[in-house]
Amino acid sequence: MSNSCVLVVNSGSSSLKFAVIDSVSGDALFSGLGERFGSPQACISWKVNGNKTEESLAEGNHHQLAIQRIVGLVDELGFNESIVAVGHRVVHGGERFTSSTRIDDDVLAEIEKLADLAPLHNPAGAKGIRAAIEAFPSLPQFAVFDTAFHQTMPKKAFTGGIDNSLYKEYGIRRYGFHGTSHFYVSRAAAQMIDKPIDQASFISVHLGNGASVCAVKDGQSVDTSMGFTPLAGLMMGTRSGDLDPGVIEFLLKKGWSQDKIFDTLNKKSGFLGVSGVTSDARGILEAMEQGHEGATLAFQVFTYRVAKYIASYMVSLDQLDGIIFTGGIGENSLPIRREIINYLKIFGYKEDAAANEKARLGEEGVITTEDSPVIMVIPTNEELVIAQDCVRLQ
Numbered sequence: 558m559s560n561s562c563v564l565v566v567n568s569g570s571s572s573l574k575f576a577v578i579d580s581v582s583g584d585a586l587f588s589g590l591g592e593r594f595g596s597p598q599a600c601i602s603w604k605v606n607g608n609k610t611e612e613s614l615a616e617g618n619h620h621q622l623a624i625q626r627i628v629g630l631v632d633e634l635g636f637n638e639s640i641v642a643v644g645h646r647v648v649h650g651g652e653r654f655t656s657s658t659r660i661d662d663d664v665l666a667e668i669e670k671l672a673d674l675a676p677l678h679n680p681a682g683a684k685g686i687r688a689a690i691e692a693f694p695s696l697p698q699f700a701v702f703d704t705a706f707h708q709t710m711p712k713k714a715f716t717g718g719i720d721n722s723l724y725k726e727y728g729i730r731r732y733g734f735h736g737t738s739h740f741y742v743s744r745a746a747a748q749m750i751d752k753p754i755d756q757a758s759f760i761s762v763h764l765g766n767g768a769s770v771c772a773v774k775d776g777q778s779v780d781t782s783m784g785f786t787p788l789a790g791l792m793m794g795t796r797s798g799d800l801d802p803g804v805i806e807f808l809l810k811k812g813w814s815q816d817k818i819f820d821t822l823n824k825k826s827g828f829l830g831v832s833g834v835t836s837d838a839r840g841i842l843e844a845m846e847q848g849h850e851g852a853t854l855a856f857q858v859f860t861y862r863v864a865k866y867i868a869s870y871m872v873s874l875d876q877l878d879g880i881i882f883t884g885g886i887g888e889n890s891l892p893i894r895r896e897i898i899n900y901l902k903i904f905g906y907k908e909d910a911a912a913n914e915k916a917r918l919g920e921e922g923v924i925t926t927e928d929s930p931v932i933m934v935i936p937t938n939e940e941l942v943i944a945q946d947c948v949r950l951q
């Protein structure tokens with residue numbers, strides 16, 4: 558264990574993920590999850606050396622109770638001396654935060670103000686930050702924003718085709734999310750091909766429960782598929798992705814409430830909605846093998862849309878060093894990657910079947926043949942980016 562470990566906190570509305578990351582080796586020394594906050598079943602579980610423990614949380618402010626328990630665990634496990642900072646994943650940094658930032662009263666107030674743009678995420682992030690400041694008063698605290706990497710997008714990429722006063726008045730524009738992941742894998746990809754990142758260009762494809770594509774030109778984000786909210790772009794586990802806005806007007810006229818519409822688009826669409834079976838890619842593939850029609854359609858809609866986004870981002874770049882697959886699906890799912898590569902054959906892409914089979918469970922590698930442009934699989938590591946940013950900014 559080095560003396561540069563960081564407690565990384567990812568605080569959601571009803572959950573809080575945490576990990577102690579060694580910023581030098583990249584190892585997670587200890588990680589866990591508080592979940593079902595706000596309910597009588599609230600609990601916290603953690604893993605050390607492969608052993609898992611779970612405890613229930615008492616009634617009260619569960620973000621605070623979870624952080625207090627983490628303080629106790631850090632002490633019991635002897636990590637106190639080696640933790641030098643607390644790093645918080647914050648979903649929305651708006652236009653103000655273009656990079657990771659040390660948290661002070663002004664920064665915290667600004668994160669809370671951005672709740673207008675991320676009503677589900679930023680208040681929960683702020684709750685975790687407040688609890689951590691109280692629990693670790695002597696440690697510096699940093700915010701790492703999901704949107705920050707995309708702040709280099711040019712106006713033509715982030716401006717919507719709508720009345721521009723909506724941008725000026727309300728900040729309606731494309732922000733993009735998953736920035737920390739696209740940042741990490743594009744750097745790792747540049748290392749893999751031995752090219753300086755400021756001369757390397759990639760299309761980064763993060764496919765997890767949430768999914769997005771990002772065009773990275775000379776190391777910088779120039780376009781990405783998530784938008785004003787994380788609902789835009791690709792079809793996801795339960796999110797619809799891009800949809801004709803006219804559908805919303807139509808459903809409103811049919812008597813659907815705003816809540817019902819947005820609940821459907823966020824939680825009952827995507828893999829789950831199209832298949833009628835599950836939001837989980839593995840479940841979709843299993844059902845498809847048994848000939849389930851909905852699951853087969855969900856697989857087709859998903860892969861086709863990913864391929865369309867990849868193809869469209871060719872125009873954002875002057876040259877392309879590689880397409881990167883990452884996220885739970887991108888890192889593991891051979892059939893989904895195979896189908897996407899197949900759609901890209903017009904550009905000369907050819908799958909190396911053996912390499913595609915091998916790249917899973919944390920194994921990185923190039924999965925195309927030698928006479929094909931490059932596609933690679935790179936496991937993402939957002940926690941490591943957060944830990945390293947904290948140590949760098951300390």
Ligand code: ADP
Nearest residue numbers: 764765766767836837838839884885886889890
């Ligand atoms: P999140 O976006 O919540 O971080 P992940 O990146 O962990 O999610 O991705 C979760 C998705 O990855 C799920 O749809 C899951 O089925 C899929 N996945 C994980 N492992 C595999 C695997 N071995 N094969 C296919 N899909 C997988």
